[in-house]
Amino acid sequence: NAGVTQTPKFRVLKTGQSMTLLCAQDMNHEYMYWYRQDPGMGLRLIHYSVGEGTTAKGEVPDGYNVSRLKKQNFLLGLESAAPSQTSVYFCASSYSGTSGGLQYFGAGTRLSVL
Amino acid sequence: GENVEQHPSTLSVQEGDSAVIKCTYSDSASNYFPWYKQELGKRPQLIIDIRSNVGEKKDQRIAVTLNKTAKHFSLHITETQPEDSAVYFCAASSGGGADGLTFGKGTHLIIQP
Numbered sequence: 001n002a003g004v005t006q007t008p009k010f011r012v013l014k015t016g017q018s019m020t021l022l023c024a025q026d027m028n029h030e031y032m033y034w035y036r037q038d039p040g041m042g043l044r045l046i047h048y049s050v051g052e053g054t055t056a057k058g059e060v061p062d063g064y065n066v067s068r069l070k071k072q073n074f075l076l077g078l079e080s081a082a083p084s085q086t087s088v089y090f091c092a093s094s095y096s097g098t099s100g101g102l103q104y105f106g107a108g109t110r111l112s113v114l
Numbered sequence: 115g116e117n118v119e120q121h122p123s124t125l126s127v128q129e130g131d132s133a134v135i136k137c138t139y140s141d142s143a144s145n146y147f148p149w150y151k152q153e154l155g156k157r158p159q160l161i162i163d164i165r166s167n168v169g170e171k172k173d174q175r176i177a178v179t180l181n182k183t184a185k186h187f188s189l190h191i192t193e194t195q196p197e198d199s200a201v202y203f204c205a206a207s208s209g210g211g212a213d214g215l216t217f218g219k220g221t222h223l224i225i226q227p
Contacts, residue, residue: 033214042120042203042217043158050212058214059115090157101146101165101207103215105157 002026006091006106013081013113021076021109023091030096032074033058033103034066036087043090049074050096081113116141118206120218128226133194135221137204138186144206147180147187148215152201161202162189191223199225 004025013019023032030051035043045058049068063085065077074093078085088110092103117140127133139147148163164171164178164187171178175194180187191198201222205215 031212035214040219042219043205043215044217045214048214056213059216096212101148102160102163103148105159107157 004091004093004104004106006089006109008109009107010110011112013078013111015082015113017081018077018079019081019111020078021089021091021111023074023076023093023106025072025074025093025104027093027095027104028071029093029104030071031094032068033092033094034064034074034076035090035092036060037090037108038087046076046089083113085111086113087111116144116206116208116216118204118216118218120204120221122221123219124222124224126224126226127194129194129196131194133189133191133198133223135189135202135204135223136186137188137206137218138184139206139216140185141206141208142182142185143208146207147178148205149176149178149189150203150205150217152203152220154200158203194223194225196225196227199223 007022033048034046037043047066052071055066067075091106094103120137145166150158151161152158175192177190201220204218
C-alpha cells in the first residue's frame with residue numbers, strides 16, 4: 001500500500017514549456033486534490049475532484065488544468081509555464097462520506113520555472 | 115470563500131513548556147478543522163483534527179479546542195520536545211472536506227533546549 005504517489009519529484013522548466021504532474025492513490029479514495037505551497041503562504045487549493053470524471057476549481061486555478069479519467073489518478077497540467085508557477089505541488093486524497101476530510105498527502109513535486 | 119488566519123507566525127518555547135497556536139475562520143459552514151505538522155522538505159502530516167460537533171479533542175500531549183460561536187480553534191502542545199520543532203498549519207473545510215481545505219499560513223515552532 002503506497003498511499004499517494006506523485007511523479008516527478010523535481011522538475012525544471014523554461015517559460016512557455018508544458019508539463020503534466022501525475023498523482024496516483026491506491027486507497028480507493030473518491031476525493032483528490034492539488035495544492036501549491038509557496039513560502040509564507042501555506043497551501044492553496046488549485047483544483048479538486050470528487051469522483052472519476054469530475055473536476056472543480058479551487059482558490060488558485062488559473063494557468064492549470066486537471067483531469068480525472070481514472071479514479072486512482074489525478075493529473076495536473078501546465079500548458080504554458082510561467083515563473084510565477086515555481087512552487088512545491090502537493091497532491092492529496094480522502095474518503096467521502098462521514099469519514100471525509102482526512103486528507104493523505106503525497107511527497108510533493110518541486111517545480112522551478114526559469 | 116473561507117479565510118483562515120493563524121497566529122503567531124513564529125513561536126519559540128523552552129523544552130518542556132507548552133505551546134499554543136491559534137486560528138480563526140470566516141465561514142460559519144466550516145465543520146472540519148485539521149492540524150498538520152510539516153518538517154522541512156517533507157509532506158504535511160495530520161496530527162489531530164476536530165469536527166464541529168465536538169468542543170475539544172486530546173491525543174497524548176496534543177489537544178485541539180474549538181469555539182464555534184467565536185469561530186476560532188487552537189492547538190495545544192504540552193511538555194514540548196525537540197522533535198516538536200516544525201511548521202504547523204491549521205485548516206478548515208465545509209462539507210466534511212469534500213471541497214478541499216483552506217489553510218492558515220503556518221506557525222514555525224522552535225523548541226529551545
